[in-house]
Amino acid sequence: xxxxxxxxxxxxxxxxxxxxxxxxxxxxxxxxxxxxxxxxxxxxxxxxxxxxxxxxxxxxxxxxxxxxxxxxxxxxxxxxxxxxxxxxxxxxxxxxxxxxxxxxxxxxxxxxxxxxxxxxxxxxxxxxxxxxxxxxxxxxxxxxxxxxxxxxxxxxxxxxxxx
Numbered sequence: 620x621x622x623x624x625x626x627x628x629x630x631x632x633x634x635x636x637x638x639x640x641x642x643x644x645x646x647x648x649x650x651x652x653x654x655x656x657x658x659x660x661x662x663x664x665x666x667x668x669x670x671x672x673x674x675x676x677x678x679x680x681x682x683x684x685x686x687x688x689x690x691x692x693x694x695x696x697x698x699x700x701x702x703x704x705x706x707x708x709x710x711x712x713x714x715x716x717x718x719x720x721x722x723x724x725x726x727x728x729x730x731x732x733x734x735x736x737x738x739x740x741x742x743x744x745x746x747x748x749x750x751x752x753x754x755x756x757x758x759x760x761x762x763x764x765x766x767x768x769x770x771x772x773x774x775x776x777x778x779x780x781x782x
Contacts, residue, residue, distance in 0.1 A: 629726055632670075632714035639676070645716025646673045646683065654709025662703065665691045670716075674702060681705045 632647050640646045647670040650658065655666050662669075668689040674682045684700040 630716050633717050635713040635715050638715070640673050640681075640713065640715055642673055642675055644673055646671065646681070647714040647716065648681070648683075648705055648710045649712040649714075650709055651711045654705070657706070657709055658703070662688060663690070663696070665694075667691045669703070669705065671698070671700070671703075677704075679707050681707070 630645065635646075647668055648654075649668050650666045655664055658666055662685075666688060669683065669685055670687040670689070671683040671685040674684050676682070681704070683703050683705055685698040685703050686700065688696040688698060690696070
């Protein structure tokens, strides 16, 4: 489990700040009203943000393999890398997807704590201390297993019941 968390890591979207994203990087675009009108026919009219991987930059347009579309009213659509051409005139803000070491460490710490708690519960033995006194003088106590109640076997009944 921990290997999966560490290998996946946590990512965050940071504003590009005028930096042109490189092909192959994770990107997100906040779409403006003109973009909603232009892309509405193929992606829906309530687009707020488009996330995906930059496939190419032809001239000024971005070609993106879309993975997620966030909607204005809070919904999310999952896409599977479909290519969409996005003009910079449709975009308010460009974001780059970057690895976040702090988030990864925090999530990993929570995962380690959960595994430790589960292991601690699983390793605690069940039983009761022998109520007798220690006559050997060794200072050790003997543990007696507590019998567990086993549910009675169910009797099979035929339907309809025979008199």
